[in-house]
Amino acid sequence: MAGPPGRNKRAREIKSISRKEKKVAIISLGCPKNLVDSERFLAALISSGVKFTSSYVGADALLINTCCFIDDAKEESLDVILQAARLKATGELGSLIVVGCLGKRFGESLKREIPEIDLVMGLLKSELVPEIKQFLHNHKKKGSARPYARKIAASAGFLPEVPRLRLTPRHFAYLRIAEGCSNRCSYCIIPELRGELTSKPLEHILAEAEELASDGAREICLVGEDITSYGRDISENLTLARLLRELVKIPEVHWLRLLYTHPAHWTDALIRTVAEEDKVCKYVDLPIQHINDRILKAMGRKVSAGDIRSLMHSLRSRISGLYLRTSIIVGFPGETEVEFQELLEFVSEVGFERLGAFTYSKEEGTEAARMSGQIPEKIKGERLHRLMELQKEIAAAKNRQMIGKELEVLVDGLAEAGSGLYEARFYGDAPEVDGLVILSGDNLQIGNFYRARVTGFQEYDLCAEVVGAIK
Numbered sequence: 001m002a003g004p005p006g007r008n009k010r011a012r013e014i015k016s017i018s019r020k021e022k023k024v025a026i027i028s029l030g031c032p033k034n035l036v037d038s039e040r041f042l043a044a045l046i047s048s049g050v051k052f053t054s055s056y057v058g059a060d061a062l063l064i065n066t067c068c069f070i071d072d073a074k075e076e077s078l079d080v081i082l083q084a085a086r087l088k089a090t091g092e093l094g095s096l097i098v099v100g101c102l103g104k105r106f107g108e109s110l111k112r113e114i115p116e117i118d119l120v121m122g123l124l125k126s127e128l129v130p131e132i133k134q135f136l137h138n139h140k141k142k143g144s145a146r147p148y149a150r151k152i153a154a155s156a157g158f159l160p161e162v163p164r165l166r167l168t169p170r171h172f173a174y175l176r177i178a179e180g181c182s183n184r185c186s187y188c189i190i191p192e193l194r195g196e197l198t199s200k201p202l203e204h205i206l207a208e209a210e211e212l213a214s215d216g217a218r219e220i221c222l223v224g225e226d227i228t229s230y231g232r233d234i235s236e237n238l239t240l241a242r243l244l245r246e247l248v249k250i251p252e253v254h255w256l257r258l259l260y261t262h263p264a265h266w267t268d269a270l271i272r273t274v275a276e277e278d279k280v281c282k283y284v285d286l287p288i289q290h291i292n293d294r295i296l297k298a299m300g301r302k303v304s305a306g307d308i309r310s311l312m313h314s315l316r317s318r319i320s321g322l323y324l325r326t327s328i329i330v331g332f333p334g335e336t337e338v339e340f341q342e343l344l345e346f347v348s349e350v351g352f353e354r355l356g357a358f359t360y361s362k363e364e365g366t367e368a369a370r371m372s373g374q375i376p377e378k379i380k381g382e383r384l385h386r387l388m389e390l391q392k393e394i395a396a397a398k399n400r401q402m403i404g405k406e407l408e409v410l411v412d413g414l415a416e417a418g419s420g421l422y423e424a425r426f427y428g429d430a431p432e433v434d435g436l437v438i439l440s441g442d443n444l445q446i447g448n449f450y451r452a453r454v455t456g457f458q459e460y461d462l463c464a465e466v467v468g469a470i471k
Contacts, residue, residue, distance in 0.1 A: 022050055023060045024045060024052060024053065024060065024062070025054065025061070026038055026052070026063045026167075027062065028167065029065060029067050029077050031067065032221065033174075033223050034101075035168070036176045038065045041124040042167070044163075045129055052165070061118075062095070063099060065099050066100040069189070070361040074102060081114060088116045097120075097135075098121075170215065171217060171412075175208060176200070176224055177205055177223070177224050177240075178225065178226070178229070179198045180195040181226050183225075186366060187361070197225075197226065199229075209247055209253065216447065221257040221259050221431065222243075226260060227240055227261060241273040255410070256279050258280070259430060260287070261284060262286075274319055282319050284323070285430065287328075288327075289329045291305050291343050298333070323354065323428035326356075327355075327357065328355065331360040331380030333372065333373045344390060351394050354433075355391045356433070395460055399457035402462060406454075407452050407464065408452075409426050409449065411424045411439065412425060423439070424436065424452070425437060436462075448469070448470075449469075449470040450467075
């Protein structure tokens, strides 16, 4: 049973602990925000005397940090839990602990449906370490202790800073700058799971960024449910633009990447900062979700089609070499074929370099779930297919224009064994969600930057050859 790509690669760096201590494995599902939670919690567990193992088979416990943002995320989480349950049934795994968004939302029913689960908890916080450690101490491998479920309240703020055991490769890291969201989109359960926006203090972010940089991170990706709202809950003078101006001063950081921005909260100062600061990747992750005014209003997105078009124009005209990534929801309640066609025309017009889409997921407890005009799954799936076929054509045209150009690329690792190739990315590729640059070169160092010339492409990936090193 494999975890997400790139995870658990730093287990070798953990100092050995007495064999008498419990061994825990972890799988972190969902978004990078979940991964940061896992990294912090894992470090706290280890510092308390629990041993980490990258092998699930034979572990005293497997901790699965789940996601349930949309149906696909819930299905992935449930699939991994069921695989783990089968391992436990054969005696290859000790305790099964489920945490995170799925655990917080469906804790008691989850335990009833999958009795192999020994412990269900909510969002991973360091305050849960003593409880889990006590559970591991009392719970025998074959499972004799009384299982139970516990619900954890939504975050009311950041707990005192604790170290992280990074599960990403050393050369890139995610940095969570805010917790929760106050946008209250009609289809989204995040505010119920993670609470209202709570920004991390500026000095804490800078200290963590410096620590990540000293540990080898050349690329830092800023994450949060809506990072463009950063600081507004603390002070009108604390903004994402100000934070970026401070982060670029860290010498070891080469790339700063913005993930999860909201079209309603971009400012002139933020556009100017992205345009002017060389270390800030000219890459904007900007989920628009739709372009039809009626649907945007029903979604509670707080922007109109005109607002989105104006923002797109400003970003394109002021940020040279910009790569735009967006996310789109198809099949929102009441979406007509005419409104969907409007969306297709807009995507074609803008030509997003990167686009992810998913069908509307009816989430219990949300305003959208109570709306009339729920779209049949067959129609939602057909619309998703048409949108992604259009995006495939757009991506191919964009990649064709890249042939012959030189790029600065960051080497992530080796490609397929024996191929003599490497996997790399340029600033237009965020880790784990976008394409790759399949790179040819001799004795390249993982985590280093090189100059490369694009020679071709394969679907969403570019092919390139190294032409020189970058210090």
